[in-house]
Amino acid sequence: MVKKIKVAVYKTDDMHMVASEKYMRSTHSGLTHCKEIKADEYRLIRNGTVYEITDCNTEGRLTNLLLKVVE
Numbered sequence: 001m002v003k004k005i006k007v008a009v010y011k012t013d014d015m016h017m018v019a020s021e022k023y024m025r026s027t028h029s030g031l032t033h034c035k036e037i038k039a040d041e042y043r044l045i046r047n048g049t050v051y052e053i054t055d056c057n058t059e060g061r062l063t064n065l066l067l068k069v070v071e
Contacts (some may be wrong), residue, residue, distance in 0.1 A: 007032040008030060009030045010028060010029050012028070022054055026054055026067055027068050027069045028068075029067065030051075033063070036062060037052050037063060039056045040055050049069060051065060051070065054067065054068050
């Protein structure tokens, strides 16, 4: 299934120290209003770049995404 959604995508900060293995493996983070999105089931395609959704948190007003560029 293909669905168009609005997503803000940001490159993750390499200088930020975190303990989360998923955050360390991610190349980008994202924010969206879409609540149906799930990690490891969906991918994002934005401006010709394909992102794998490695983690998502739908608890807040916006869904937080951890993304990894698929090469």
